[in-house]
Amino acid sequence: xxRVEALKIIVTxxxxxxxxxxxxxxxxxxxxxxxxxxxxxxxxxxxxxxxxYDWVIVTSPFGAHELLGRARGELPxxxxxxxxxxxALREAGVEPAFVPRVSTQEGLAAELPAPRGRVLFAGAxxxxxxxxxxxxxxxxxxxxxxSLRPEPPPQGDLVVLASASAAEAFGALxxxxxxxxxxPATTRAAEAAGVxxxxxxxxxxxxxxxxxxxxxxx
Numbered sequence: 001x002x003r004v005e006a007l008k009i010i011v012t013x014x015x016x017x018x019x020x021x022x023x024x025x026x027x028x029x030x031x032x033x034x035x036x037x038x039x040x041x042x043x044x045x046x047x048x049x050x051x052x053y054d055w056v057i058v059t060s061p062f063g064a065h066e067l068l069g070r071a072r073g074e075l076p077x078x079x080x081x082x083x084x085x086x087x088a089l090r091e092a093g094v095e096p097a098f099v100p101r102v103s104t105q106e107g108l109a110a111e112l113p114a115p116r117g118r119v120l121f122a123g124a125x126x127x128x129x130x131x132x133x134x135x136x137x138x139x140x141x142x143x144x145x146x147s148l149r150p151e152p153p154p155q156g157d158l159v160v161l162a163s164a165s166a167a168e169a170f171g172a173l174x175x176x177x178x179x180x181x182x183x184p185a186t187t188r189a190a191e192a193a194g195v196x197x198x199x200x201x202x203x204x205x206x207x208x209x210x211x212x213x214x215x216x217x218x
């Protein structure tokens with residue numbers, strides 16, 4: 001098997017989330033252009049009363065961090081949307097009670113054990129509300145996402161999009177570069193923004209995203 005040609009790959013995750021993905025892609029032999037296109041800002045209540053809920057759901061590492069920092073009352077079982085969010089919970093001393101096999105809102109809603117009871121969905125201000133609709137969950141915003149516009153625009157061979165917000169921000173740059181997406185929601189956002197997605201992660205987590213980059217870079 002021939003050696004894969006090294007590419008310049010643009011990683012667009014928020015500044016405090018970029019390194020795990022960037023270092024994994026560098027390990028594949030590629031040059032990584034670290035170009036955060038979003039930043040995350042805490043919003044919402046200073047305290048979140050989690051007492052009385054049967055489940056709390058978090059859908060990102062940043063959301064997990066914000067929830068645990070603001071939770072008041074006895075913490076119920078916590079469901080994490082995927083491995084990265086589960087790791088963030090464990091690093092804060094909370095073992096996730098449930099992680100779905102499919103790391104999407106649809107996967108979590110379908111797989112969460114019944115009876116679900118009273119559920120709190122703690123996430124991004126602009127998060128899709130499928131979990132709220134499917135589970136009858138109450139929603140509390142913990143952070144918002146702001147787009148960044150780098151000057152000059154990044155130059156590379158391939159861009160990696162790990163969220164719908166990053167996809168929208170990249171689309172606004174109007175760069176004709178192929179993209180790798182972490183999952184269906186990000187792909188839809190990218191295509192709506194005029195971005196050409198050439199690979200989508202088969203599992204919607206860091207491992208799946210790195211594998212998708214490897215496929216796209218062949």
